[in-house]
Amino acid sequence: EPEVTQTPSHQVTQMGQEVILRCVPISNHLYFYWYRQILGQKVEFLVSFYNNEISEKSEIFDDQFSVERPDGSNFTLKIRSTKLEDSAMYFCASSDWTQYEQYFGPGTRLTVT
Amino acid sequence: KQEVTQIPAALSVPEGENLVLNCSFTDSAIYNLQWFRQDPGKGLTSLLLIQSSQREQTSGRLNASLDKSSGRSTLYIAASQPGDSATYLCAVLRGAQKLVFGQGTRLTINP
Numbered sequence: 691e692p693e694v695t696q697t698p699s700h701q702v703t704q705m706g707q708e709v710i711l712r713c714v715p716i717s718n719h720l721y722f723y724w725y726r727q728i729l730g731q732k733v734e735f736l737v738s739f740y741n742n743e744i745s746e747k748s749e750i751f752d753d754q755f756s757v758e759r760p761d762g763s764n765f766t767l768k769i770r771s772t773k774l775e776d777s778a779m780y781f782c783a784s785s786d787w788t789q790y791e792q793y794f795g796p797g798t799r800l801t802v803t
Numbered sequence: 804k805q806e807v808t809q810i811p812a813a814l815s816v817p818e819g820e821n822l823v824l825n826c827s828f829t830d831s832a833i834y835n836l837q838w839f840r841q842d843p844g845k846g847l848t849s850l851l852l853i854q855s856s857q858r859e860q861t862s863g864r865l866n867a868s869l870d871k872s873s874g875r876s877t878l879y880i881a882a883s884q885p886g887d888s889a890t891y892l893c894a895v896l897r898g899a900q901k902l903v904f905g906q907g908t909r910l911t912i913n914p
Contacts, residue, residue: 723901733847733892735901746900781847783902790835792902796846 692716694795696782702801703772711767711798713782722765723783723792724757726750733781739765772802805830805897809905817913818885824878824908826893831871834896838867838878841890841907850891851878883912 695714703709715722724736737747739757756768765784769776779799783792806829816822826836835854839847851860851867853876859868866879880887890909894902 725902732906733894733902733904735903738900746898748901779844779846789900791837791849791852792896794839794847794849799844 694782694784694793696780696795696798698798699796700799700801702803705774705802706771709769709772709800711769711780711782711800713765713767713784713795714763715765715782715784716786716793717763719784719786719793721745721785721789721792722757722759723785724767725781725783725794726778727781727797728775728778736767769800772800774802776800777802805833805895805903807893807895807903807905809891809893809908811908812906813909813911815911815913816883818883820883821879821881822883822910824880824891824893824910826876826878826905828874828876828895828903830897831874832897833871834898836867836869836876837894837896837902838865838876839892839894841892843890847892880910885912885914888912 697712722739727733735748737751738745754770758766779797781797782795785792808827810825837852838850853860853869864881869876888911890907892907894904
């Protein structure tokens with residue numbers, strides 16, 4: 691069964707460094723999403739992406755964040771200058787043309803020290 | 804703004820009991836509602852998805868109901884097992900773009 695994959699599973703970085711989290715969505719999916727979950731808190735929507743454009747973003751998704759689909763398979767989330775409060779589990783998800791169900795990857799745990 | 808609330812925040816029951824987890828949402832204009840399971844430090848496993856036009860969905864020992872008009876959903880787990888111990892998350896799909904999640908119910912099944 692096709693699945694969403696994410697790399698790395700765990701990333702440790704120093705405050706102020708740039709990080710790129712990578713996702714490979716399900717191959718025929720058209721809509722892509724990033725969510726994050728700070729330890730002990732709710733899963734929060736960050737951004738949705740379609741046709742090489744951001745279609746919706748939350749107030750969390752400020753200028754420090756960017757998303758890109760650099761090729762036909764990868765979908766990336768870049769944090770330009772990480773802060774301690776960016777430490778969280780980041781989930782990628784994708785959905786097909788119906789947008790009916792989002793399929794989640796296993797997550798990347800980002801630790802900012 | 805859509806808010807999703809789950810009650811109780813934590814639940815501990817003996818093995819074999821049937822149990823109900825509750826989810827409420829403030830805006831009934833949803834596309835669907837989904838229940839997830841999350842093990843500690845792990846990802847999200849989709850359990851059941853209920854379309855906005857449906858009243859319930861079943862998978863094995865799990866049954867989820869949806870009452871859009873009252874903004875409520877329940878997840879019923881029959882004959883609970885220790886392996887069911889996890890956090891259960893409810894999420895509603897709003898605007899076909901983003902899922903709005905509840906805080907979750909942390910379930911412990913005691914052998």
